[in-house]
Amino acid sequence: MRSRAKEIASVAKRIVDDVNSLSPEEQRRFLEEIAPELLVKESRPKEFGLPELEGAAEGVRMRIAPNPSGPLHLGHSRMAILNDEYVGRYGGVCICRFEDTDPARVDASAYDSIPEDLGWLGVAIHETVVQSDRFEDYYSVARQLLGAGHAYVCTCKPGDWRELKGSKKPCPHREAATSEQLSMFDKMFDGTFGQEEAALVVKTDLQHPNPALRDFAALRIDDTPHPRTGSRYRVYPLMNLSVAVDDHALSLTHVLRGKDHLNNTYRQEYIFDYMGWSKPKYVHYGRVSIQDAQLSTSRMAAGIADGRYSGWDDPQLGTLAALRRRGVMPEAIRRYWVEAGLKEVDIEFSWKTLYSFNKDIIDDSAGRYFFVDDPVGFLLLDFPDMTARAPLHPAHADRGSRDIRVSSGSSLYLSGSDVSRGERRLRLKDLCNVVVEGDALRYDGNDLAVLKEGVQIDHWAPQDAVPAEVLMPDGGVRKGLAEHGLSSAEGTVVQLERFGYARVEQTSPAIRCVFTHR
RNA sequence: GCUCCCGUAGUGUAGUCCGGUCAAUCAUUCCAGCCUUUCGAGCUGGACACCCGGGUUCGAAUCCCGGCGGGAGCACCA
Numbered sequence A: 001m002r003s004r005a006k007e008i009a010s011v012a013k014r015i016v017d018d019v020n021s022l023s024p025e026e027q028r029r030f031l032e033e034i035a036p037e038l039l040v041k042e043s044r045p046k047e048f049g050l051p052e053l054e055g056a057a058e059g060v061r062m063r064i065a066p067n068p069s070g071p072l073h074l075g076h077s078r079m080a081i082l083n084d085e086y087v088g089r090y091g092g093v094c095i096c097r098f099e100d101t102d103p104a105r106v107d108a109s110a111y112d113s114i115p116e117d118l119g120w121l122g123v124a125i126h127e128t129v130v131q132s133d134r135f136e137d138y139y140s141v142a143r144q145l146l147g148a149g150h151a152y153v154c155t156c157k158p159g160d161w162r163e164l165k166g167s168k169k170p171c172p173h174r175e176a177a178t179s180e181q182l183s184m185f186d187k188m189f190d191g192t193f194g195q196e197e198a199a200l201v202v203k204t205d206l207q208h209p210n211p212a213l214r215d216f217a218a219l220r221i222d223d224t225p226h227p228r229t230g231s232r233y234r235v236y237p238l239m240n241l242s243v244a245v246d247d248h249a250l251s252l253t254h255v256l257r258g259k260d261h262l263n264n265t266y267r268q269e270y271i272f273d274y275m276g277w278s279k280p281k282y283v284h285y286g287r288v289s290i291q292d293a294q295l296s297t298s299r300m301a302a303g304i305a306d307g308r309y310s311g312w313d314d315p316q317l318g319t320l321a322a323l324r325r326r327g328v329m330p331e332a333i334r335r336y337w338v339e340a341g342l343k344e345v346d347i348e349f350s351w352k353t354l355y356s357f358n359k360d361i362i363d364d365s366a367g368r369y370f371f372v373d374d375p376v377g378f379l380l381l382d383f384p385d386m387t388a389r390a391p392l393h394p395a396h397a398d399r400g401s402r403d404i405r406v407s408s409g410s411s412l413y414l415s416g417s418d419v420s421r422g423e424r425r426l427r428l429k430d431l432c433n434v435v436v437e438g439d440a441l442r443y444d445g446n447d448l449a450v451l452k453e454g455v456q457i458d459h460w461a462p463q464d465a466v467p468a469e470v471l472m473p474d475g476g477v478r479k480g481l482a483e484h485g486l487s488s489a490e491g492t493v494v495q496l497e498r499f500g501y502a503r504v505e506q507t508s509p510a511i512r513c514v515f516t517h518r
Numbered sequence B: 001g002c003u004c005c006c007g008u009a010g011u012g013u014a015g016u017c018c019g020g021u022c023a024a025u026c027a028u029u030c031c032a033g034c035c036u037u038u039c040g041a042g043c044u045g046g047a048c049a050c051c052c053g054g055g056u057u058c059g060a061a062u063c064c065c066g067g068c069g070g071g072a073g074c075a076c077c078a
Helices: A002-020 A024-034 A074-090 A110-121 A135-147 A158-166 A178-187 A239-249 A259-275 A297-305 A320-326 A330-340 A351-362 A448-453 A484-489
Strands: A060-064 A092-098 A127-130 A151-154 A199-202 A216-221 A235-237 A254-258 A281-285 A371-373 A375-381 A386-391 A401-406 A411-415 A425-428 A432-437 A440-443 A456-458 A460-462 A466-471 A477-482 A493-496 A500-506 A511-517
Touching: A060 A074, A060 A254, A074 A092, A074 A110, A074 A254, A074 A320, A074 A330, A092 A110, A110 A320, A110 A330, A135 A151, A135 A178, A135 A199, A135 A216, A135 A235, A135 A239, A135 A259, A151 A178, A199 A239, A199 A259, A216 A239, A235 A239, A239 A259, A254 A259, A259 A281, A320 A330, A320 A500, A320 A511, A330 A351, A351 A511, A371 A411, A371 A460, A371 A466, A401 A460, A425 A448, A460 A477, A466 A484, A493 A511
Parallel strands: A060 A092, A092 A127, A254 A281, A375 A440, A425 A456, A466 A511
Antiparallel strands: A151 A199, A199 A216, A216 A235, A371 A477, A375 A411, A386 A401, A411 A460, A425 A432, A432 A440, A466 A477, A493 A500, A500 A511
């Protein structure tokens, strides 16, 4: 219909003109006769969260299809979460399918790290399939396509073949007889051809106006040893063959994928049609651009190799391992992607929004501690012996307090950035008021009314504070002093007051935290 | 060059299919006020959007046409 829009428009205009020549009353009367249901306006219930999936009422079978070339990162988490959300909503099965059909792009450790990452995300995997176990299935379908005249073995140079395609011309092998095709196909396996000397190509329509949809390669020869199958196989499927075969074999009902795969979907549909298979429903969502994050597997690997990054969980990286290490909760990531939905528009990722969601989750359980960055020591003058009773959490008095003893003649530390403000009077949080006298602090009572006069509150660290460092997402390290109590918070996410949230990763021999966000 | 997809506040989203209840939702962000102990916390309030131009209509975010803008694909990667 779309291609005949102009015709339709003129027909429609004629009809509309007819209808518009009637008065509103006549129109209504006429409509009551032919289609009274249209007079009743449907009320549309307001939808929350993800939109419904068409045809999902009976349950769904969906898949997450990672390429095992490295650990999962923030970008990958979107499809994992969305699939999991739908499987959870409608009931059904979520399959993890490793798409390892390019031997050069397989990192064996990813077969373990990806399920770990998915587990941490809270994504339930019911079945696992590895494509490199399934070569014979791909060969079998390829042979059927060949036998039915829907494919050919092409021995052109790839560039030549591409050029012919571009000008809508068949290559010399396209129309060869089926028997010849099948014997050429056998030769792909027996060593007759080297890499790029022969490929199986699926026929579509060489006259297709969309150049991306004219004949596509489906099987190729590659002598790179595969981490799982070694050199047992040298004929590898390209994604459009293996994905189509497996989506059918796994009886998927719905496929969620990025819209960069839109043309691949169309290509795969040719295979479904040729084989007489019924297709899953496809949903294409837009691209996400994630600023300020290193997500390129190859660049991350290079950075790890040259020491710029400490590993896949370096806080500078956008991997799930790094986010986990920093104290970002999987629930925050889930909420983010659910709110982003799966529209076809391209979107820009917002760290601020993710951090805000994460804060909602961690704030209630995060114990409060003093951490003084870039510490500057001050002598205490005229201090009575006193004990700061700083609440572990201001909203939960029942969790108790950090009791820190301070006495005259001892010293304490303020953060360099606070000192540089040059205030004369300060309130030490949860302790008392002071007057700054050079490199000393003189006790100035404990009346909270000074806050009304605009006196600032600073956090501090006592004389017996312990060294601590915080690894920052920009690769920096903030060194400072923390109150003793932080040593007992290992493994938890805390709020370093006025500094930000951080995960306490290690407390011995020294305290090391990884910064979460402000 | 060819093909396809998509344009609602800074960001994400609801509404678009089926025109009116939309001077447009919610979240985040930003700003202000409140709060006698942190906060970037909480509460209250505020700011900011229908890409542009025509058309149809009593009425257009919504339908039509034309622009403009953004993205993707045209791999023997996925």
